[in-house]
Amino acid sequence: MAPSAMEHAMDEDRFNMEVRKFLKQVGVTSQREIEKVVRSGKVQGTALKVRMTLTAENAPLEHVVEDTIEFGPRQR
Numbered sequence: 173m174a175p176s177a178m179e180h181a182m183d184e185d186r187f188n189m190e191v192r193k194f195l196k197q198v199g200v201t202s203q204r205e206i207e208k209v210v211r212s213g214k215v216q217g218t219a220l221k222v223r224m225t226l227t228a229e230n231a232p233l234e235h236v237v238e239d240t241i242e243f244g245p246r247q248r
Contacts, residue, residue, distance in 0.1 A: 198224075210243055218244025 202224070210220060219242045226235040 206241065210241075215243075218242065 206220065206222065209215060219240045221238070221240050223236060223238045226237075227233055
């Protein structure tokens with residue numbers, strides 16, 4: 173299978189660096205926001221149900237990640 177013109181034009185190293193930079197920014201800022209809301213005492217219960225949706229303006233991209241972050245005392 174021959175590579176497409178887009179694959180020839182893409183710089184893999186640059187692409188990987190840009191993706192990592194974006195993900196680092198998302199991770200750091202998201203962690204700060206989660207910590208802020210939990211520490212504010214405004215979360216009902218002892219777990220935070222979170223959802224992150226990744227979209228792009230110029231591509232058919234929609235990726236959803238959902239999870240529950242427990243922060244109450246550990247059950248023994």
